[in-house]
Amino acid sequence: MPRRFLVERAGERFDLVESPAASEHHLQEVMKMNPQLIPADDLGLDGDLLVIGRETSLASGSIDLLCLASSGDVVLVELKTGPQNPDFRHALAQLIDYGSDLWRLSVDDFDRGVVQRFLRSGHAPERLAGSHDLRDAISRAGWALDSEATDALLERLADVLQSGDFHFVVAAQRFTETMRTSLEYMNATMRSGRFFLVEIVQLAGAELTAHAAQVVASPSRRTAATSRSQTTTDEVAFLASINDDQYRDAFRDFLAGCISLGLALAWGSKGLSIRMQTPDQNLPISIAWGLPETTSWQGLKYLSVGIDRTSLARTPSVAQAAERYLAAIGAIPGGRTANSKISARSFDAATAPAAVPALIEAIEALVEEVQALS
Secondary structure, eight states: OOOEEEEEETTEEEEEEEOOOSOHHHHHHHHHHOGGGSOGGGGTOOSOOEEEEEEEEETTEEEEEEEEOTTSOEEEEEEOOOTTSTTTTHHHHHHHHHHHHHTTOOHHHHIIIIIHHHHHSTTSOGGGTTOOSHHHHHHTSSOOOOHHHHHHHHHHHHHHHHHTOOEEEEEESOOOHHHHHHHHHHHHHOSSOEEEEEEEEEEEETTEEEEEEEEEEOOOHHHHHHHHHTTOOOHHHHHHTOOOHHHHHHHHHHHHHHHHTTOEEEEOSSOEEEEEEETTEEEEEEEEEEOOTTOEETTEESEEEEEOHHHHTTOGGGHHHHHHHHHHHHTSTTOEEOSSSSEEEEEOTTTHHHHHHHHHHHHHHHHHHHHHHO
């Protein structure tokens, strides 16, 4: 039975009724030209997707749509005309071929070999005009990412390319039950990668035509969580990697103190950043970081506290509070100025245990001052 949508306009009510498209090729073009129809939330992703490939040639053929999420996840979309098409079920095989073309590429190779070719083609959207590479495109995506968040996106992208943990989407007007079963099997048995079926719907009425897309088959939450956990650490794994007992206990106390102040712990593949919400920025800013003892990121090591001034430029209301925070942590004994564009001080296994109480006190003062601005 076709679905109906009640529309109210200028005091008038009328129905838009689901109706088969006269040309399913038209629906393909609608999706290609309007990729925002892809329900990213139902794919487990936040925000609109950034198209970084449209009819882009890979080793196995031309992929209909290649998209990037603000998290660094990659979405491959194959559009099919419907169950009557004899190659309909081959769409899954095509997507796997495309995924194998991207698998194990470095971010640089992915950028040069795929993204930059798309940006130079006639298929790139107007908002990406002038973009020369992936970073340029990300800056025009409307995600309002600071330099740290962009670096985190690229780090996640590197993990996704190495693991092959892609989001595979087949889009069509209708799907057979056999197709749904095939997708369920793929999601249940494949270690990496997640498969989705998206129906493209056309609605018509009162001389209007509308289009919508909805996810009709997806991985179970358990499958999705298992796949994502392969490239993201957590508190238990991070603390277990610390050999020094006193340093481990101090780091545990530091994390507990930050959580008690309402700060967010954002875990990456190796470490974490600790983030604070600000009155004039939808995205929080980072005020501390934790890295494994053998790892550094942008010059930060161990337990680091500070402010990314690139983020601070977008949050002018907290500038004075941030400067007082930097002065406070600068006066805490044992810290070393990080060799980084981020204004930060790092505390290692020898100095962090004694410094943690004072660090929490400085962070608490910052949080209270920023909250008073709201």
